[in-house]
Amino acid sequence: MRKPIIAGNWKMHKSIKEGVAFVEAIKPDVANTDVEVLICAPYTLLQNMVEAAKGSNIKIGAQNMHFEDKGAFTGEVTADMLLEIGVTHVIIGHSERRQYYGETDQTVNLKTKKALAKGLVPVVCVGETLEQREAGETKDVCKTQIVNAFEGIDAKDVPTIVVAYEPIWAIGTGKTASSQDANDVIAYIREVLKDLYTDAVSEEVRIQYGGSVKPANVEEIMNESDIDGALVGGASLLEADFVQLVNF
Template sequence: MRRIFIAGNWKMNTSSTEAQQLIEAIYAQTNDHEMDIAVCPPTVYLSAVSSYIKSNEQRKNLQIKLGAQNMHWEDKGAFTGEVSGQMLQDVGCTYVVLGHSERRALFSETNENINKKIHKALAIGLLPILCIGETLEERESGKEKEVITEQLTMGLKDLSPSQVETCTVAYEPVWAIGTGKTASPEMAQDMHAFIRQMLAQNYGDNVAQAVRIQYGGSVKPQNIKDLIAQADIDGALIGGASLKADSFSEIISICSA
């Protein structure tokens, strides 16, 4: 049985004080739960959040892990403004979000570059969260599964089945991110089932059944129960609601019920 995985993507939000207050509040308001939980702060606050997480490692059933929002595929070099996977490991990261729609749309990230990053992350022991999703225009034109197929296939290109098994896939319909719109549970399940079918076709049923597929796109306490009840939705990659400790903690509580 796949273990639920809830991750909070803080994006380009919080000050140093706010980041500290947020992680403290998440711990204070979250009861112990046996599921996987991660927070992904801005890069400049990773170290501070990591220190607080390490100071709470004694909580057996609340093991919050640290994730980054991006990385470069090279180890080091003349890449001004970039961060390597080794740097992320050095400050305590377990996960790294790759291929988020905002990176694709605003910073021209390609499937090829995302694939390079996934290969590097896995090579050094970071666990990738591969984001895939269609725009409203692509869905309305009936191309959503074609888009998902390309992003999934190219993102995981040349990975072995055992490598794919350690990845998380986050399906985030672009039209639902930060808009307040959410795919219906049935719509989300249909796409998650399609993604799992693609994984089975490319890597075998055992891998497909092991890979966790998160849903992302205006996830909040009011809709998470119906989403997580779907057979192929294994958790959520949460944006805005992860910036409020009470919302994030409530989502975790609902998923554990």
């Protein structure tokens, strides 16, 4: 049985003080949930939020990392830097990283391998643009991204990876793929993983949906057969909304 994972992606929001206050505020309200609770915050907040989350079931993740261990990469951070402050997860290949900062399928693969080697849980994002969706290319795009992201990754490491299916046209737009459409694509992604590995390995991988998930639609989304969680943007910034998402 796959344990659901509800993750907040705060993107470029909140101060250290606000991040710590958020963690402290939600602790009692998410303490008894059956899902994995994750907040991915900006780098500057991470250490303080890890400290605030100690003794709770809240895990803290980063939104990106480099695939090298050190070097002349201005503005980047390494897996070891994240581990040193207690971070457990890292988002890799988010569409905004692909669109604005030159993330490619190759760098997603390198980062995923590095995260696994260091003991971080990679949350690997895939998804199509509106143009690709309208052209009927959704499954082809997702298949290519999955195949490239998992290239050279050993079967024993695959269940550690969380996949996030995020149709780009639904991120921050208020538009959401229907729960059935999202489930169909996620079921297809699981089939791709079966082809790459085995049925058993594929069945262990948790696959989230992301794209304008909010308290009003999270229960419907989570009731689908192949959806194992949500990667949430805007609605994860409000304490009450995030608590509702976790306790769907």
